[in-house]
Amino acid sequence: MSGSPVSLVGLRTGSLLESYSIFAEVAACGSMSQAAWSLDLDVSVVSRQIAAVERAFDCVLFERHRRGVRLTEAGTAVARHVRHVLQMQGRLREELDDLRELRSGSVRIAATDGAISGPLSRTIGAFVRRYPGIRLELFRASSEQVAPTLHRGEAELGAGLDMRDEPGIEIVARLPDLLAAVVAPGHRLARQMQVTFSELEGEAVGTFERNSGVGRTLQRLASQGVRVGRLTLVTNSLEALKGMAESGAGVALLCPHSVAREIRENRLVAVPLRAGGQVSITLEFCVLRGERRSFALSAFITELLGGGGAGLALRG
Numbered sequence: 313m314s315g316s317p318v319s320l321v322g323l324r325t326g327s328l329l330e331s332y333s334i335f336a337e338v339a340a341c342g343s344m345s346q347a348a349w350s351l352d353l354d355v356s357v358v359s360r361q362i363a364a365v366e367r368a369f370d371c372v373l374f375e376r377h378r379r380g381v382r383l384t385e386a387g388t389a390v391a392r393h394v395r396h397v398l399q400m401q402g403r404l405r406e407e408l409d410d411l412r413e414l415r416s417g418s419v420r421i422a423a424t425d426g427a428i429s430g431p432l433s434r435t436i437g438a439f440v441r442r443y444p445g446i447r448l449e450l451f452r453a454s455s456e457q458v459a460p461t462l463h464r465g466e467a468e469l470g471a472g473l474d475m476r477d478e479p480g481i482e483i484v485a486r487l488p489d490l491l492a493a494v495v496a497p498g499h500r501l502a503r504q505m506q507v508t509f510s511e512l513e514g515e516a517v518g519t520f521e522r523n524s525g526v527g528r529t530l531q532r533l534a535s536q537g538v539r540v541g542r543l544t545l546v547t548n549s550l551e552a553l554k555g556m557a558e559s560g561a562g563v564a565l566l567c568p569h570s571v572a573r574e575i576r577e578n579r580l581v582a583v584p585l586r587a588g589g590q591v592s593i594t595l596e597f598c599v600l601r602g603e604r605r606s607f608a609l610s611a612f613i614t615e616l617l618g619g620g621g622a623g624l625a626l627r628g
Contacts, residue, residue: 421469
């Protein structure tokens with residue numbers, strides 16, 4: 313291909329965003345015919361749009377093969393740009409929706425099981441009552457997955473344990489907590505004011521997997537010489553850990569915010585663990601640094617810091 317790049321705005325068959333949307337669909341499907349079916353367009357229209365985008369960027373964006381197409385190295389770079397443009401377009405549309413008094417819009421949230429079970433569940437109930445037109449998209453992520461999820465644009469708000477200094481990530485709220493031995497009310501440890509790791513000897517002990525916030529904390533303690541002991545259950549399921557503790561079968565190492573409801577209902581007891589002192593863990597809520605927040609996201613954070621997220625505080 314030769315010649316200088318041209319603007320996509322003047323394409324006869326569609327606008328810049330239309331061309332970008334078609335390009336993104338082909339990249340996602342790996343097939344022009346499948347993309348045409350998904351977009352309800354003729355394959356010839358899709359093919360012309362892809363050719364126009366290739367002319368505009370003066371490079372080949374797809375390699376054709378027997379089963380469809382795949383992005384070239386240049387196509388991968390263009391795909392990143394296209395995703396960013398389409399995300400910005402989506403955010404602009406959300407902002408315009410926000411101007412219509414939050415009657416529509418969405419907030420996407422990636423959070424740990426504990427955050428979902430604790431402060432987020434309370435916040436969501438209050439938020440939905442106040443803004444029934446806003447759609448909330450909530451999915452689980454381990455603490456280490458939260459920042460990458462925000463960077464990929466798959467969520468606008470994240471919640472994880474001890475997020476540390478992540479490049480490009482801004483902490484907007486935090487909930488100080490601690491690591492506790494969570495047991496049934498009738499368990500031998502339930503009446504104690506604190507529990508040491510040595511007192512867990514002989515108990516069936518369960519906790520989250522090593523890449524979780526709790527798992528990273530236990531690894532840090534082990535590196536400092538604390539004998540954490542053998543774990544009977546290692547899982548990414550909060551429900552499994554709560555069930556183990558509530559049945560009286562063993563001890564779950566968790567943060568109290570993740571079992572707040574069960575503690576209030578006297579189904580579980582959280583006894584602080586000590587390893588030279590209490591083991592502090594902080595639940596942190598974060599967004600991309602420098603990104604313009606939609607009104608819907610700002611309203612959700614306000615609700616989080618209000619009655620819905622009791623105990624949460626602004627960073628600072």
